[in-house]
Amino acid sequence: MIAQVPVLGVIPARMGSTRFPGKPLALIKGQPMIWHVWKRCTLSASLDTVVIATCDRAIQEAAEGFGARVVMTSERHTRANDRVAEAAANLPGEIVVNIQGDEPLVHPQLIHDVVSHFEGRPEVLCVNPIAPVIEEADVESPHTVKVVCDNAGRVLYFSRCPIPSDGTQKRSEPVYRQVPILGFRRQFLFNISALPETPLECQESVDLLRPLEHGFPVHAFHTAHQTVGVDVPGDIARAELALDHDPIYQTYASQATC
Secondary structure, X not given: OEOOEXXXXXXXXXXXXXXXOOHHHOEEOOEEHHHHHHHXXXXXXXXXXXXXXXXOHHHHHXXXXXXXXXXXXXXXXXXXXXXXXXXXXXXXXXXXEEEOOOOXXXXXXXXXXXXXXXXXXXXXXXXXXXXXXXXXXXXXXXXXXXXXXXXXXXEEEEXXXXXXXXXXXXXXOOOEXXXXXXXXXXXXXXXXXXXXXXXXXXXXXXXXXXXXXXXXXXXXXXXXXXXXXXXXXXHHHHHHHHHHOOHHHHHHHHHOOO
């Protein structure tokens, strides 16, 4: 934690993904994907509490079966941040970290880095790491959320389209993607969750466009930690291959529940 401030980690998960129904319980290395995310979150010394937030009994039963703490939330949420806000309402945590439930290779150090960016910076209300896009196919993929920032590291825009555009010439600027580990000051999370959804948020289906459209800053920082998100069933094989070479996985692989 930072300066004795309690930090809450929330893993939002639901079965109703349009691109991959039942995704949180999809097996990766023989274990539900949500188990990998939870295990890796529990390895982060920066999180005082870790919970899974869901509206689905199937996820609740699976998560409680492997020892996770679960908070049941409304079925009405269409945005992960709103689910996280509901879960955080009755839990301690002046910093709340939203760790997406489809990131089975989230690194504990990355969670620490998100939390540390609030230290001594009261002006920072929301933090989001960004990483360079490695595969050219991901530049064009709508599953990869691209991001552009200003010179001070504040996010200008998120898009599922390639940004910055290369126009008619060879691309001269690197392309960065959103790493979906989102840090919030507690009250700010509640404040933006209470705001109405915004047009660009709905158009791009990117939660953090809501604070941007309402005029609030989102601070970004560059990370070398590359995650492997699971958006569609075909991403399972890619995640398993990455886990084969992942030293963090080796620290908890033997703790499999089945």
